[in-house]
Amino acid sequence: GENVGLHLPTLSVQEGDNSIINCAYSNSASDYFIWYKQESGKGPQFIIDIRSNMDKRQGQRVTVLLNKTVKHLSLQIAATQPGDSAVYFCAETGSGGGADGLTFGKGTHLIIQP
Amino acid sequence: ETGVTQTPRHLVMGMTNKKSLKCEQHLGHNAMYWYKQSAKKPLELMFVYNFKEQTENNSVPSRFSPECPNSSHLFLHLHTLQPEDSALYLCASSHSRERTEAFFGQGTRLTVV
Numbered sequence: 649g650e651n652v653g654l655h656l657p658t659l660s661v662q663e664g665d666n667s668i669i670n671c672a673y674s675n676s677a678s679d680y681f682i683w684y685k686q687e688s689g690k691g692p693q694f695i696i697d698i699r700s701n702m703d704k705r706q707g708q709r710v711t712v713l714l715n716k717t718v719k720h721l722s723l724q725i726a727a728t729q730p731g732d733s734a735v736y737f738c739a740e741t742g743s744g745g746g747a748d749g750l751t752f753g754k755g756t757h758l759i760i761q762p
Numbered sequence: 763e764t765g766v767t768q769t770p771r772h773l774v775m776g777m778t779n780k781k782s783l784k785c786e787q788h789l790g791h792n793a794m795y796w797y798k799q800s801a802k803k804p805l806e807l808m809f810v811y812n813f814k815e816q817t818e819n820n821s822v823p824s825r826f827s828p829e830c831p832n833s834s835h836l837f838l839h840l841h842t843l844q845p846e847d848s849a850l851y852l853c854a855s856s857h858s859r860e861r862t863e864a865f866f867g868q869g870t871r872l873t874v875v
Contacts, residue, residue: 679861680861682863682864684866689868690868690869691764691766691768691852691854691866691867691868691869692805692852692866693764693866694863694864694865697862697863699861737804737805739805741861748810748818749795749807749810749818749820750805750807750864751807752804752805752806753804754804755804
């Protein structure tokens with residue numbers, strides 16, 4: 649895939665188990681955070697987002713937690729399925745108005761074991 | 763399908779060639795972006811366009827030249843590239859005035875020989 653050669657953290661979980669992917673960010677002025685999923689041969693796909701005035705947001709099988717004190721973001725995926733195997737990126741954007749573009753983390757490779 | 767289409771999907775070019783990457787979005791967005799994803803680095807923002815105006819150039823070499831003729835189309839013109847420019851080039855779009863997620867195309871896999 650696109651990230652071969654980049655030393656990505658890898659998380660291997662059994663199918664049906666829950667997984668937690670972590671991300672640290674550095675810009676304390678960031679006020680909007682997104683998790684993306686990227687499968688081999690595809691562009692990043694939006695999973696869930698959270699704004700800085702929240703500390704938790706839930707979607708379908710996914711939960712994002714934001715800890716602004718330690719600048720930490722996590723993505724929890726419940727009851728993992730084979731289709732969840734992908735590289736997961738956190739992304740952040742600053743506090744300026746309008747569209748600024750995103751700053752991406754390195755990514756975590758999630759492998760679902762059957 | 764994300765509503766963002768990139769062509770071509772794959773491109774091989776020599777260092778003296780000139781080529782262009784194309785991106786089109788059908789989402790009604792007014793902001794468009796070029797990102798570079800290489801094997802040794804995370805996704806890097808290259809250019810940002812808001813309402814057809816370039817608002818960010820992230821210290822990108824001049825051998826990469828973006829063009830945004832309207833809010834739905836974005837081009838990346840390439841000339842005299844280097845082998846280290848080989849990467850996946852991703853286009854994205856988003857709303858311009860509110861902070862929402864960016865939608866990405868499938869990317870163009872570029873190989874410079």
